[in-house]
Amino acid sequence: MSAVTDLWHRVTGFFNQSKPARIGLIVVFVAFLYVLPNREFYEYLNIPGVWIPLYTTGNDMAFVLFTCTWTILLALGLNVVVGYAGLLDLGFFGFFAVGAYTVALMTSPESKLITEYNWFESPYPWLVTVPIAIALALLSGVLLGWPSLRVRGDYLAIVTLGFAEVIRIIAKNQDWILNGDRGIPQVGHPPGTWPDGTPIFQFDAKPYYWLALTMVIVAVFLIRNLVRSRVGRAWVAIREDEDAAELMGVPTFRFKLWAFAIGAAVGGISGSLWAGYNNFVNSATFSVENSILVLAAVLLGGAGNQAGAILGGFLVVYVPEWLRSVGDVFGWPKTVRVFDINLDVSPTSLRYAFFGVLLIVVMIFRPQGLWPNRRRAAEFKDRRQAVVVGEGVG
Template sequence: MSTVLQDRPKTVVVDVARLRRTRWHQQPRWRRLGALLALGALLTVMTGEQGSGKDLLYSLRGSLTSGRLWAFLGLGVAAWLLAELGAPVRTALRRAVRPAARARTWAAERRAVRLGGVLVVLALLIFVPLTLSKATNQVLVDWVGIYVLLALGLNVVIGWAGLLDLGFVAFFAIGGYSAAFWTGRLPVQPPVHLNPFLVIPVAMATCLVAGVLLGGPTLRLRGDYLAIVTLGFHEVIYLVAKNSDGLTGGSMGVFGIPHFSIDLGPIQYRWKLDPLDYWWLLLGLVVAVVLVLRRLEHSKVGRTWIAIREDEVAAAAHGVDTVRYKLMAFAIGASTSGAAGVVYASKVGFINPENFPLLYSVLVLAYVIFGGMGSVPGVLLGAGLLAWLPHALKDVVDQKDRFMYLGALLVAMMIYRPQGLLPARRRTSGGAK
């Protein structure tokens, strides 16, 4: 197809079809291949030779001339081939899992079957740790259980209300220091000493108030501006904890935070160093939080959060008090983080400001995105898998390189499945349109 443009001195022929044609290197398929190859080269440099002050290019030369480069590039090409050219394989897999998909649909329509599946999963989570080593159970408590709780709270803020919070771990720190204060381990003594079990609702209320105080003057902001404010809030909490020696113990931290205990007449039990006790405690808290969040998700509040996330201007035009509902999301998410802080502080018995770095906020955000923002099952799965990943790589990957592989996994995930492992139904249907 050609269009002839008449000009007085000469005739210019413009090939419109050629102008519209997309060059091969601009096609999405080849752009994804380029992204995977660049990711492989970046991983090679980041996990390769250490730098030298005498030779600035020593690390680059040593990394790019090693066999590790070809290994990473080969993995990238293999992933690309499997994702882009594996149509027959994907078709066969769909046919193979079609009965399972039908069974899943059948089970989803029957409440008794769903309840039975949940009970089976809970039974596995309760009894399987009995067969694991103490070190493995330690990872389950310190990483998987704690970060699942944090991810559930952040999912309310980011996944449902659409608020970008980069300082969420500040509420985790508030929960930890609340446990230290109400058990009498801070330089400032409380009016009454509480058992760590009683500190949990107190810490949740404290974090809820802190979320309201932070969100009240700032939730009229959006996007990057809100993210900067939450980032500043984390730094304020961190610096106050680090520099207030007479209030928080300063950089030396707080020692001797008591473990959980039950003292009800003849029933007496004290949590010790066995991680299994804390795993079961965290499992109970996660179940309680999930039940509450599922009720919220299908309530008027949950639907209002979804409306604000999808289009805040349209929601406000329909009479929704957007600031009020965003404030509720901030407060509820913060309270969940406070409960996790109490369990963590009581379990380790010692906290200082370095236990709550900004990196942890980024990790929790990555877990929520990886699992699927707005999806409670997705957040549970994503946080559990990624929190377990560094432990799974401990025998094959150097400790300082483990988070690099986590980053590579997230990049690959964003290339091929940006909606997450188990996305929310609303996000899936929205993306399909």
């Protein structure tokens, strides 16, 4: 055991000290991520010794990876809000909805903006609508933040939760433009054709995954630029002591608003990617449960660290999916009869229950998340050492 940990320390030590080695490792890993959705490649991935595949069998691997990737984008956006600025936002999926609907309304030939209101003659291509989607998501972030950032803490959580719910209900009930539950079909796809003339972006999830992965990489770098500048310092200062930050010349309200706007913009990108793939947008995806799932991703991974957010975003999608596959491999029974009732115990059905257990267990044993940033980790260590008076009595 100690030999293993020793090796681990030596390896991590090497990568910590040598920058080229670190960059090399990241490049190799990113390359791995790009080839991952190819069947010829992932078929060989399994837990050594026991034959448990690491890939998913319930859904197409590329599709699952694409879902992971747009969730990761959301987690990255929310990480700016929750992780860096310390603002609890429970309605983050609302911005995803804004992005998705913007793309849908502008690229679908069946959009009512075209068929009924004649705002424009013919649908725009997907690519043109993405910047608009981002801009609108950013704007809605500002519009939501302007009034609600005046309230603090848990109240902010409920205000944002309310906002997401309102967006969903408007999308559900609103018949004039968003078409209610029937939604908007025939949403445009991203551009590009293979050499043989067939469009790249159709119903195969693989190219979307590549596109989303690229966006994740871009987002990581841009957010990293922010975090390592005065902006990131201002956010952390606000998180740690808002009043002191204000008195040291940090325009706290403005930076909180920026955090909201940037998070929202990233959420909007994610929504526009999803809409481009899904071809159909209605209100069903924008439930509050999803907002909570993204928040869980950020905190599970480790708030305030982009690597953590990525890990979290990956896990919240992948683990439930993978549990289904494991059930298939071992041929677990799908139902059990207890008394006279058939209980559905298939991993498919229980995957969110497993996931819930996972959340509880991780939070009990690693409340700082799986991959926290150095600063947060220290904070948690200190908290643990502080003995709570009275807990022993209870």
